[in-house]
Amino acid sequence: MSAETRTTDAAAPAPFTMVAGDPAAMVCEDDVCYIPDPR
């Protein structure tokens, strides 16, 4: 796990509405934890 800012892949259609929340909230993908870019 490491930290970096990266662009997330385009999300596929989902049956729910995304809550914006805090854009700095961290997520982990693979071994990397990062702040996703807002879209």
Added chain:
Amino acid sequence: MHPFAYVVTSPIKIDIWSDIACPWCYIGKRHLEAGLAALGDDAPDVEIEYHSFELAPDTPVDFEGSEIDFLAKHKGLPAERVQQMLQHVTGVAANAGLDYDFDALKHTKTLKAHELLHFAKEQGLQLELSERLFRAYFTEGRHVGRIDELLELGAEVGLDADAARDALESGRYAADVQADITQAGAYGINGVPFFVFEGKYGVSGAQPAEVFTQVLTQVAEEREGAAA
């Protein structure tokens, strides 16, 4: 009248995609709990279901070395950057009441842990096991990739050790793990933790407790409106 004051219906469903090896998933769990607690007596009943998301399926079960070793040597990340990140995570975890110990952490593959979580779900003990595995991994340096260790941890929350061993050795929950991961992909979930409330609202990341409070309040208000 507060939205939770008289609407008594089924619990609010919260689906969470998560990995035991995800430091922000444990922190996010605490933030969700804090968001619920902030509602006090008005907090709604919730039903939480954990779904598998294996962050690094290529991780060996028995990796000899520290978390820094794994990320620096196995993944080729700069050791200094890894150390800074771990210090940052440790600090945020401490603010959430969690005592992370990355020096003791045993980096491992989490597939069997996910399988045990599915077994525990059938036994009505998934939440208990989830908490136990997070604590074992991040604060106690336990090896959550080995079946014997998983059985010990499972027994602590009330799982039958023989039945759990059969479940893990047979691999019969591996398909359920994969189904969760496939579902995440279908939803466009690339990272964890990821929360879905009532199948209507998605929340990505270890959001502050206030965000969870707001989502829960909104769901409750919508229920109230639907019931009116």
